[in-house]
Amino acid sequence: MTAVRMAAVSAPFDRDLEQDFARIAALIDRARADGVQLLALPEACLGGYLANLDGDADGPPPLEADGPEIKRLAALAGDLVVTAGFCERADGALYNSAVCVTGDGVLGLHRKVHQPLSEDATYRAGERFTAFDTPVGRLGMMICYDKAFPESARELALDGAEVVVCMSAWPGSRTGATAELARDRWKRRFDLFDRARALENQIVWLSANQSGEFGDLRFVASAKIVDPGGDVVACTGVAEGLAVADIDVTEALTTARRSMGHLRDRRPATYTAIGSGIDAALDTASDVGELARSATE
Structure with a gap:
């Protein structure tokens, strides 16, 4: 068994x-x-994120997945596996996307599925989560708000992802903001999601994030690596930097899943609301209580 040295970046773009x-x-x-061997860069590291969350008319430069900029990124990566976020132009639309490259070219592409606040004014939503093979193991990717939904990471884990890289431009809270970023409530949520997604799927989790300020946003940094037990093994805190750790992925997953296998022990037939009409109803109900009341009437 061989350990993989991996790093998650916190940096401004x-x-x-x-x-x-x-x-x-x-x-x-x-x-x-x-x-x-595996380097995770943040969301929108090629051209920056939106300047605010209420809609940004002057957004990031649109790039094509097979364009010169991604080829340039691959050439820089060389023998490393590198993941990075960018604004993708495809099929007449813009997507908030992430790409995984080596010097050989593109290994994987993900388009952000879940869109917070007014991000949908700039980007079209992606439609799937797919794992793919790389020289450092089978990877899955997601972007920022995707990790707030347990189904995202579970879909990747069920597709065989051993390592999931989540690239973010996750800001601090805009209401009740604190001068001490380490105590920010949105940072706390960021950290909780990272640990929960790793633990519930018993996977290795890399979380890269922007740092510093851009437009109206102040990013929480907090790049980290989380093991399959939900323990943070490396973290940058709220500063710019690299979180680096050596993990034998196969051994880590085998050990975590030996007694209690969260994927193995699922009971899908009992999860009747997932993918059913209740999911659709929740989209239009003002809250869960309204839906519950209507079900008993």
Whole structure:
């Protein structure tokens, strides 16, 4: 069994693509010098995220998955497996996307499925979660708000993902904000989701996030690596940096799943609300109580 050295990045990115590429190149050089094999960059690291969450008319530069910028990223990656977020232009629409590359090219692509607040004014939603094979194991990707939904990570785990990389531009709270970012309530949620998704699926979890400020947003950083037991094994805190850890993925998953296998012990036939009419009704009900009342009338 062989350990994989992996790293999750917390760093700032903006609209200046050349500056973004310079920062990415430096991060890749640093990771390579440290023996890292899997490097997770944040959401929207190519061109920056939206300047605010109420709609951004001057959004990130649209790039194509087979365009020169992604090819440039792959060339920088070389022998590393690198994941990165960008604004994708495809089929006449824009997507908040993530790509996984090596020097050989694109290994995987994910389009953000769940859209918070007014993000849908800029992006079309993705439609699926799919795992894929890489030189460091079978990976799954998701973006930011995707991790608030247990079904996202569970779909990837059931598709065989051993490692899930979640790339974010997760900001601090806009209401009741605290000067001490480490105590921010949105940071607390960010951290809870990371640990819960790893534990409930017994997978290795990499969480990369933007840091610093951009537009109206102040990002919580907090890049981390979480093991299949839900324990944080490396974290940047609220500062810019790399969270680095060596994990024997096969051994870690085998050990975590030996006694209690959360995927193995599921009882899908009992989860009758998932994918049923109740899910659709929840979309239109003002709250769960309203739905419950209507069901008894």
